[in-house]
Amino acid sequence: MSGVYEKCPVLENENYLLRFVEFEDVPFLLRVYSDKKSLQLFNSDNCHGDDFNYDTFNRMEKAVNYWFDEYNRKSFVRWSVISKKMDEVIGTIEVFQRRSSDYFNQCGLLRMDLRSDYETESCIENLLSILIAPVYELFECQIIATKAISQARERRKALEKMNFQQTDQKLVGYDGTEYEDYWILLK
DSSP states (O other): OHHHHHSOOOEEOSSEEEEEOOGGGHHHHHHHHTOHHHHTTSOOTTSTTOOOOOOSHHHHHHHHHHHHHHHHTTSOEEEEEEETTTTEEEEEEEEEEOOOSSTTTTOEEEEEEEOGGGOSHHHHHHHHHHHHHHHHHHTTOSEEEEEOOTTOHHHHHHHHHTTOEEOOOOEEOTTSOEEOOEEEEEO
16 A cells, blocks of 8 residues: 555546646635535545635645645545546545444545536546546555435436445544445445
């Protein structure tokens, strides 16, 4: 797993490119993380109260700096999602191997934050098709888990198409809080 933290791979298909987040992405990411329609779909479970509502350049820049720090600590990888058609950053994807004492121990936990106009079944399916095989290898896991609340209809449709199954297992946070609405894909 250390390889992903030594050199973050670039992943892509004909529609999207995933590369490690950069400072130059901040103006685009500000559009994502201040998008009120998208905020409700972001997975902020177990994130120490962060709701990912970044509505100033300075706040977005601090978040990106935090992502750099966490990558250097080998905590998680945060890729920028680039639409090749529009040639702009339209979101981020975070992945890490979760270590816990619950069902989700050693799973590849995937968080996908997209601007609301890209929160579509086809976009999400496209992004998952880029990620699934590499995540198992890069994060040395047998399960990929991601959250999709009931309001995330397009996301849920894409997860079903990609053979994810909704689970009733609860993700238990560092403070004992139980989180639900997780979907899993077994290797």
